[in-house]
Amino acid sequence: MRRRMVETNLKKNNRNIEILAPAGSYEGMRAAMNAGCDAVYIGGSSFGARAYANNLDEDTLLRAIDEAHIRNKRIYLTVNTLVKEDERLEKLDRYLDRFYERGLDAVIVQDLGVLHYIHRNFPDLPIHASTQMTLTMAEGANLLKGYNVTRLVTSRELSFKEIRAIRDNTDMEIETFVHGALCYCYSGQCLMSSMIGGRSGNRGRCAQPCRMSYQFYSENSRISNDEETYLLSPKDINTVAYIPELIEAGVDSFKIEGRMKRPEYAAAVTSIYRKYVDYYLEQGKDKYKDIIKSDIFNQDMMDLMDIYNRGGFSGGYGKTYNGKKMMSLTRPNHSGVYVGDVIKAWKGQVKIDLKENINSQDVLEIRDGEDKGYEFTTKDPMEAGRVLTANIGKAKLKPGLKVYRTKNNSLLDKICKEYIDQDVKQPIFGSLYARSGDRLKLTLKSNNISVTAYQDIVQEATKQPMTKEKLLTPIMKTGETPYYFEKLDMDMGDNVFVPVSWLNEIRREAIELLQEKVLHQYRRNLKKEQEGASTTLGYETSNILGETDNLAKDNIDNKSMGLSVTIQTKDQFKAALEVPEVDGIYVTYDMIDYKDILPMAEEAVERGKDFYLVLPYICRLSLYERLNKELPPIIAHDNIKGFIVKNMEELALVKSLIKDKPKEIILNYNMYVYNKEAYEFWREKGISHFTAPVELNYGELKALGIKECDMVVYGHQPVMVSAQCLYASTSGCIKQKGIISHNGHLVDRISKKFFVQTNCDSCYNIIYNGQSLSLLRQVYEVKELDPRNIRLDFIFETKEITLKVIKAFANAYIHNKNTSLGMSDKTEYTTGHFKRGIE
Missing domain, CATH: 3.20.20.70 (Aldolase class I)
Structure with missing residues (x-):
């Protein structure tokens, strides 16, 4: 968990590479900032794509915006769900106006209606085009020019070459996911959760059916096996080894996935990406090739595995189009780290040959099959090479079983102490002026901002003159403020006296002035910007799309349509x-x-x-x-x-x-x-x-x-479009056998069927709902x-x-x-969302 902080303007490469961390809570935001991120993306109480995260209420989000700016960080608000017409986009005014005026740095948007509305009503608010827009090329992103879209979040499936092509053809910033969970489907194209249970991923309510168990059939033959059943569950991605390629491809922002995870996760992952991005920018590619072969690098990767992995990691799509190595087929959640083997099992106890050091209060899992096992918590630390004896109660286990650590307690304690229990303070530079006959003066500087506070006139000392140390000590006590003195200069006379109360007061006043000036530069005046401009919808609300009036049944019957x-x-x-x-x-x-x-x-x-x-x-x-x-x-x-x-x-x-x-x-x-x-x-x-x-x-x-x-009104509706291939993940690539296209089907744990269509020419899969829509x-x-x-x-x-x-x-x-279509079998057809809708 070592971290090396290097100021961007000192880096040889002179590139501003943003580390963008997830925050599912205020604590997560603080942890990520302490770990070295440049910005966090976070959800508020509405319109966000993680409806079940511990999102911030309005007052807390306002406080978060201020704290980020005082720390010289940025806050991006997720407004990345689709908004129904009857939910009224005017609600965005009430939702965004205080954040906008406070200085919110950007919003992340999927819905083009939301984008259009925000651009008109919040003219100075930068918009980031969400990965949910499924943008794969600059040509698509450039259609958003003129709407204050300053950044596109690329589809996760793109290669380094494709990202480079975007960089060469747009002046927008490029943000790319570099670590964390990977969807099976192209983001923004998944309707599976929506169709199964009405919880739409496009509305922030995905139930993650991709992490469930399935069997895959080609025609009537099953080609998946009983051990590898999580056929739609990709491994998490880890691209630390590919940081040079990502930067050379033109990525401006390294986005870490994980708003649903704990603050410890955000802090751990952020600190490692901060460390290695800075190392590459300072030392260059050749030395980076050396560092990723080192023991330090291996330990950092082990820490990432301990924090969260899903069957290990993949490097994502940067160099690999798809394939079985990218999938976590045997387990859909945290896999932990392999730490040993059961060498003996008898009534109520097992002996484990340890391959890794373990700590007190680690959680170990003995697995009988990848998704089944016995879990227990260790009492004492123990080194690799020793044999651990553990009580297992009535569990029936056998020699040869693998043992995994799913919680590294020592690592979590270290993360908490370094990044969560205390905040990293911001450096300030000060200058204290204390000469008799002149006013006491303290000047503070931080990030090109300077303020000066004054006190009464300094008197000559009548007894013992003050020493430099006695003057500086009260000034240096920044206490619970977000600052510490990187340097404090002093210009003082030879025979002066200043009451300690003056020093405390001038320090407090100067820090307050600095905070006010820092925050003031972010403030916006929405009312002033909107003077003379409409702040309502950008169209007449009546019949722009041809709303249908209530008509008599005879008129309805006589209506013609193509x-x-x-x-x-x-x-x-x-x-x-x-x-x-x-x-x-x-x-x-x-x-x-x-x-x-x-x-x-x-x-x-x-x-x-x-x-x-x-x-x-x-x-x-x-x-x-x-x-x-x-x-x-x-x-x-x-x-x-x-x-x-x-x-x-x-x-x-x-x-x-x-x-x-x-x-x-x-x-x-x-x-x-x-x-x-x-x-x-x-x-x-x-x-x-x-x-x-x-x-x-x-x-x-x-x-x-x-x-x-x-x-x-009829058809099997696509629920997933994926760059992955179910054949490649099970029996092997069929394109190599000269097949251009082939169909199959998935069956879930409750025997619900989904049709699968492969397109080997363009190399993608489409998964369709097994029930056909019919509004007959x-x-x-x-x-x-x-x-x-x-x-x-x-x-x-x-x-x-x-x-x-x-x-x-x-x-x-x-x-x-x-x-009739012969619909006696009601399971064969569905009315889709026509009757029920989505959350």
Whole structure:
């Protein structure tokens, strides 16, 4: 836990690398700051993506902002959840205004409506684009320019090369997760917790189904085993060894994950990253290569393992695209550190051959299988090489079992003493002037800020003149203030007398003046900034999205709407062509042969149907370059009506390619237009057609208004999009066997099924809800919402099933006929969130 602090302006590299620490509480914030972070990200009472953390109330957060600034640190507030229209974004005014005026350094935002609203109403507040925005390229991030977005938090899946490409193409700061938990799904694209239990990760309420046990099947054959069942649980990442590569890639802020963890975790991890970032910046790459081979480095990595690891660590995606080595398949929580083996077991006792030193009050776990074991607390310290005898009660254990330490008590005590029990103080420089006939004067300086306090006129001594030591001692007593004197100069006469009370008073006054001046530079005046400017919503609240009035049933029945279908196979395409009621066919770009796209478009148009291309969920550098080559001839063709885009990078590319061509762009539902302010953001970008959010219920969709929307009423909905591959994590990579795409399914502990689709060409997995959405019986409610189109999404369906489903929905929604999909088995279909919604 050694830490080396080096002032940034003294570093040879002259780079300001921020260590950004998590804080789930005020104590966590203090611990991280004491350990050397430059900034903390923290949640308040609302709008944060960790709704179950010990978030700060308003008064405590205001105090935290001041404490951070006095310490020359920064506070970033998480406002990174999606906000429903009926929750009213105006509440952000009441939530943010005091933090803004106090000097909050930045907000972290996912919802583009929230971004749009904050930019207009809090003009000087920097905005950081959350990793939940799934930004993978500068082209996507640059769409946020003009909204005071100063920083993007990259998707965790990016390689060093991809981060470098972002650095070369944007002037925004780059923040990247360097340590801690890793989601299986691209952040911002996960609906699994939402679909299973209504706890949406996009709303800060993820139930972490990725840390549960599953079995994986290819067709009807199980290819996972009984020992490795946590198939969606990645190891935590640890990138200390890759600090040079991260800095050279252009990362400005090293973000540590862990707002749900204890202050000791934040302090321990922060101190180690502070130490090694500073070492690299001061000593350079060659010496860094040496230090990571040292015993000191190995001990620091062991400390990180002791604090928290999940089956060890991976180095993240910087150099590794995916794979089994990145997964914690046998245990989803803290794995601890291997410390020994059971060599003998008999009634009530075991003997353990220790491989590591243990401490008093360590917690050890004897594992019979990775996820099962007997836990006990040690009484006395003991060195490696000795044999520990432990009482185990009635537990039945056997020789050969592994023993792990899940709590290193000595390490935790050390962290507490160094970073939690007392605060690290800030250095100040002082100058005391004490000459008879002049006023007593104390000047303090800190971080280019200077203040001076005065007292009465200094008198000549009538008896014993004061010594320099007697003058300085009271001044040096900074007590419980956040400061200590790095240096205190004095200009004093030969024969002076100053009462000690004057010295104490001038010290207190000078420190108060310094604090006031430090904090004043951060203060903002919101009312002054908003004089003459609207502080309300950026649009008229009536019918911007075509809110539906209450209509009589006859009028509802007579409402007309388009019918669009999304297809992934040629058989599904043929089925869509056969149904005259189908107005538009949305063809999934990466599931159809490129050479077949234009012939399919021509055939669709000949049959009187609009033809759209559905672009992939994730667009990274290699795919972007491919699309940049393949899309121009497609865009030039009149038979292509438009595109359904699923990310900012594709949107930027398509907009740059279509220029003034009459092509339509439709935002998919994973672009999350949850409120009218988000719609206004997109209207400013020239986009007016989007897809209704699948997490909103009927009432919330009605409040939003979806007249210009597609609305998905059928289909297996994707719950995860992942750079990982379930085949690679179990039986091995199938691309190496010449397979381009393959399907399988997951089964959870209660036999719930999830379909899995691999795309080996672009190397990603999509996991779908095993129950298909069907709003076939909700015709009246959907028509009352009055979407522009209803949309049917087909994934694995055969031609026969596709045809049956299309005809059923055409009869129900267009011809007002009662119809059925054979829904006697209620477990086969779901109404999704249309009835229940999300938390």
